[in-house]
Amino acid sequence: MGFEEDLCNTGLGLGLGCEGKPAETRPRSTDHRRNKPCLNFDNLFLSSSTTSMAITSDEPSLTLSLSDEKYQAVKIDVNKACDNSATDVCRQTSPHSGISSFSNASVKKERDLGNEELEVEKVSSRASDEDEEGSARKKLRLTKEQSALLEDSFKEHSTLNPKQKQALAKQLNLRPRQVEVWFQNRRARTKLKQTEVDCEFLKKCCETLTDENRRLQKELQELKALKLAQPLYMQLPAATLTMCPSCERIGGITSDGSTKTSFAMAPKPHFFNPFTHPSAAC
DNA sequence: AAAGTCAAAGTGACGC
DNA sequence: GCGTCACTTTGACTTT
Numbered sequence: 001m002g003f004e005e006d007l008c009n010t011g012l013g014l015g016l017g018c019e020g021k022p023a024e025t026r027p028r029s030t031d032h033r034r035n036k037p038c039l040n041f042d043n044l045f046l047s048s049s050t051t052s053m054a055i056t057s058d059e060p061s062l063t064l065s066l067s068d069e070k071y072q073a074v075k076i077d078v079n080k081a082c083d084n085s086a087t088d089v090c091r092q093t094s095p096h097s098g099i100s101s102f103s104n105a106s107v108k109k110e111r112d113l114g115n116e117e118l119e120v121e122k123v124s125s126r127a128s129d130e131d132e133e134g135s136a137r138k139k140l141r142l143t144k145e146q147s148a149l150l151e152d153s154f155k156e157h158s159t160l161n162p163k164q165k166q167a168l169a170k171q172l173n174l175r176p177r178q179v180e181v182w183f184q185n186r187r188a189r190t191k192l193k194q195t196e197v198d199c200e201f202l203k204k205c206c207e208t209l210t211d212e213n214r215r216l217q218k219e220l221q222e223l224k225a226l227k228l229a230q231p232l233y234m235q236l237p238a239a240t241l242t243m244c245p246s247c248e249r250i251g252g253i254t255s256d257g258s259t260k261t262s263f264a265m266a267p268k269p270h271f272f273n274p275f276t277h278p279s280a281a282c
Numbered sequence: 283a284a285a286g287t288c289a290a291a292g293t294g295a296c297g298c
Numbered sequence: 299g300c301g302t303c304a305c306t307t308t309g310a311c312t313t314t
Binding site: 139141159180184187188 | 301302303304305308309310311
């Protein structure tokens with residue numbers, strides 16, 4: 001049984017929201033733009049307090065609610081200038097100021113060996129070389145150092161302003177477009193990863209709610225069975241019952257609006273109308 | 283060698 | 299027009 005089937009069969013509804021993201025980090029919702037669902041569990045809470053069961057209805061109901069708090073994304077300071085530490089890394093790892101490369105057979109060896117000197121020596125072609133453009137599409141494989149520096153930069157800000165892009169490209173000896181593409185793909189990977197995490201979380205929520213639903217169904221059945229075994233006056237909702245203090249009879253209003261009463265301890269219920277009963281207290 | 287995975291890069295749509 | 303996005307293609311590399 002699939003996840004969606006589970007969801008349907010439990011009679012549970014899970015609500016997903018994607019509104020509330022701050023404009024600073026997400027100027028526009030592309031998910032909305034593309035009419036795609038957006039998972040957002042930042043405000044999702046599951047607790048016993050969010051579940052409820054109405055025993056007067058035929059089916060128990062469960063509610064998985066979202067908090068009112070707005071989505072709180074990590075603010076990214078895109079205007080922050082490229083840091084010096086990144087420059088240092090670049091200096092350390094790129095003495096020849098040209099460490100970018102188009103992938104070739106040597107790259108794997110370089111990675112396996114972990115020999116940076118060798119890497120620098122072997123990597124001859126430059127990503128910024130104009131002669132590479134126009135030819136058949138060749139795939140650039142970033143070096144470990146380039147990737148590390150890009151990662152560091154990404155940790156600081158997941159988007160770059162043109163100045164930062166330019167500076168980073170210069171540090172890495174890449175074209176700004178390559179830096180841009182790297183950040184673009186990196187953001188996509190981050191989002192994908194988060195979606196996977198969200199999906200797992202949602203599955204766990206579903207499992208929890210399925211268990212809860214099962215438990216409540218069982219409880220409802222037990223209550224129904226108990227209800228059938230009770231005297232009539234006990235079947236009435238407690239709020240509608242009144243007891244006559246003088247004659248110790250219990251009266252109530254049934255669901256159809258009629259009134260009934262009986263002796264509280266009587267083996268056989270004796271009905272009376274509490275509104276027309278001779279006792280004034282009734 | 284084929285299949286699978288990863289990541290760089292291309293493309294088109296969209297909002298500002 | 300530019301920047302960003304989702305989606306896609308494609309080449310490099312790894313696993314089976």
